Amino acid sequence: MSESIKVFVKIRPPIPDENKQSEIQKLSIQVLDNKQFEQQNQEDYMPILRLSRGLYEQKDYSFDNILGQNTTQDQVFNVVCNNLIDDALSGINRTILTYGQTSSGKTYTLFGPSSEPILSGRGDFSQINKTSGLLPRVCYSLFQQIQQQNIQAKIVLSYVQIYKDDVYDLLTQKMGPKLQFQNMQTPTMTKISVTSAQQVLQLITQAVQQRQVAATQMNAQSSRSHVIFQLHISTSNNYQSLLTLVDLAGSERVNRTLSSGERLEEAKKINQSLSCLGKCISALSTHQKHIPYRDCALTKILAESLSGNCRTFLIATVCPLESNFDESNSTLQFAQRCQKVTTKPKINEHMFEQLNKQQIDYNTDIQMTLKGEFGVENNVGFVKCQCPRCGVNLVAFDQDIDEQEYYQQTQIYDQNQDNELNYQHFTQNLDENQSNQSNSQEIIQNLQNEVITLQQQNQNLQKMLDQFLNGINTMTRCPDTRRLILQNINSEDTTQQQFDQPNTTRSILRESELTKYELPPPAPRYTQNHTSQNQVQFQQNENDDQLEIFAKKQNKNLKSQIIEEDEETVQLSINPNQYTNKPITLISSNELTYKQFQPPKLIQLKKNYPQVVYDKRTKTVEVDEQ
Numbered sequence: 001m002s003e004s005i006k007v008f009v010k011i012r013p014p015i016p017d018e019n020k021q022s023e024i025q026k027l028s029i030q031v032l033d034n035k036q037f038e039q040q041n042q043e044d045y046m047p048i049l050r051l052s053r054g055l056y057e058q059k060d061y062s063f064d065n066i067l068g069q070n071t072t073q074d075q076v077f078n079v080v081c082n083n084l085i086d087d088a089l090s091g092i093n094r095t096i097l098t099y100g101q102t103s104s105g106k107t108y109t110l111f112g113p114s115s116e117p118i119l120s121g122r123g124d125f126s127q128i129n130k131t132s133g134l135l136p137r138v139c140y141s142l143f144q145q146i147q148q149q150n151i152q153a154k155i156v157l158s159y160v161q162i163y164k165d166d167v168y169d170l171l172t173q174k175m176g177p178k179l180q181f182q183n184m185q186t187p188t189m190t191k192i193s194v195t196s197a198q199q200v201l202q203l204i205t206q207a208v209q210q211r212q213v214a215a216t217q218m219n220a221q222s223s224r225s226h227v228i229f230q231l232h233i234s235t236s237n238n239y240q241s242l243l244t245l246v247d248l249a250g251s252e253r254v255n256r257t258l259s260s261g262e263r264l265e266e267a268k269k270i271n272q273s274l275s276c277l278g279k280c281i282s283a284l285s286t287h288q289k290h291i292p293y294r295d296c297a298l299t300k301i302l303a304e305s306l307s308g309n310c311r312t313f314l315i316a317t318v319c320p321l322e323s324n325f326d327e328s329n330s331t332l333q334f335a336q337r338c339q340k341v342t343t344k345p346k347i348n349e350h351m352f353e354q355l356n357k358q359q360i361d362y363n364t365d366i367q368m369t370l371k372g373e374f375g376v377e378n379n380v381g382f383v384k385c386q387c388p389r390c391g392v393n394l395v396a397f398d399q400d401i402d403e404q405e406y407y408q409q410t411q412i413y414d415q416n417q418d419n420e421l422n423y424q425h426f427t428q429n430l431d432e433n434q435s436n437q438s439n440s441q442e443i444i445q446n447l448q449n450e451v452i453t454l455q456q457q458n459q460n461l462q463k464m465l466d467q468f469l470n471g472i473n474t475m476t477r478c479p480d481t482r483r484l485i486l487q488n489i490n491s492e493d494t495t496q497q498q499f500d501q502p503n504t505t506r507s508i509l510r511e512s513e514l515t516k517y518e519l520p521p522p523a524p525r526y527t528q529n530h531t532s533q534n535q536v537q538f539q540q541n542e543n544d545d546q547l548e549i550f551a552k553k554q555n556k557n558l559k560s561q562i563i564e565e566d567e568e569t570v571q572l573s574i575n576p577n578q579y580t581n582k583p584i585t586l587i588s589s590n591e592l593t594y595k596q597f598q599p600p601k602l603i604q605l606k607k608n609y610p611q612v613v614y615d616k617r618t619k620t621v622e623v624d625e626q
């Protein structure tokens, strides 16, 4: 599963020189809303750091954790290395990088102050001091946990520095030749099997002399090389992991460090390699296809930590004074980009090989005894042997090897490695695309479900519309009234119509809908039969109740007279002169005191008395003119 690089910011306290300056310089970094350490490992908590210069220049950043000026080395270890050893012993690769401007406290964070025994070579490194950095703490913690968990582990140490873009072994007695890359990412470095924290620290201390450190204007002990410390761990539980701690050389503005000569050359190379690292991080954070790992030795070695099978943490170190505003800002921007980079840590398993070599004494100078095989291969002499300490197979070819051919072979090899790495990235991208695709499918599925729900709602609305239209039919038989209602419906929709369809079409639709839903004429409940020219017979429909019929013409009472009324028949007479060609409605009215009558009845009407319609709702009978 992919996860983002975790980023911590460590603010160095002012150091003695700066203390004098800080009387005239303001501090530029402020931590807003920083919780207590116990609360800081909560997943969703991101403390905020405010960087400011003067009154108006202000930038806020948030990170996984911010380690303020007063944070002790112990607290740094607890926060940054939380679960680190558990991970390493259960097959998960872990990397910690320190990044920041020169003199911001990277070496201090990782190793401790320059007086620390592993840096000075003096004193007792067989115990942890208050100021000891992460590296000795990790070593002690690792071996302690192995002992507590009662597991067997084979641990192999490698320790290299990258100086002016060349890789040098730090586990050899004196600075040897630069190392070649045996593949795209790994130089052919010495690996020493170790069995205790003290042993590791002793080897580290021996390497101090070789580390490229020099005084600059900004740091009396400035690292002029990137240092990479690695422990290759394999356990009897059949897990295998790589623990990497990197102390990067600090970026420096030459006009501030006032470097010249050799220091200037070093500074250029340091800045160049940090810029390569920055480009890789930019490309990774914006999901570019090509990541320029091959541009420098540092990024070649860190490729796996930056995007591959590794859980990676970055500690961005910053100086507190306002005079460092620009450098701190650029460090924090880099750190922010790192938060967008993801790696894919996984559990690495392998068959554990029992340690069967006799214990080798490392306390004295390391002497290698090589026993090997000599021979000639493709006209080139070689010697093959195995390192008695770590069991690594070594092959050395005769110097006469055709350099051109060797160079070409290396190029092809590197190219293959490149392709392999690009292929890995391609498959990673493919994985991401596939997961995006499955997300899209999920979205489509949700949309389809929504469509189904909407269709159902639509059906319900359609039913309601049917009922409504039926209602209209039932309420009024009068075509004019219906038209009026429809017009009203249409006029309510006028705004919608502008976007929808022309008014006429809508009307037609409504009319046709109405026609579609028109029921067989419900009224009169008394079917009208012309029994003679001026006589209408009403016959009660089945299941209908009794009906009261009164006559009214517009608002005037109809001056009709009951001609005859018996059980079966009512006959009305209407004055022909008064009511010819006018609509006549038979309604309930007190003025005409009809009693209920049982159908069928006869109503005597004018001869061209046209249509009689009974309106169920108003309980009236309408008489339309023809």
Ligand SMILES: Nc1ncnc2c1ncn2[C@@H]1O[C@H](COP(=O)(O)OP(=O)(O)OP(=O)(O)O)[C@@H](O)[C@H]1O
Pocket: 012, 013, 015, 100, 101, 102, 103, 104, 105, 106, 107, 108, 109, 113, 114, 219, 221, 222, 223, 224, 248, 249, 250, 251, 317
């Ligand atoms: N947390 C701290 N407490 C006290 N002093 C510190 C702290 N962090 C750093 N320092 C001091 O600040 C100075 C610079 O620190 P350090 O050498 O670790 O910086 P750096 O980032 O590694 O620099 P460079 O990139 O030049 O190697 C040293 O004197 C160191 O002792």
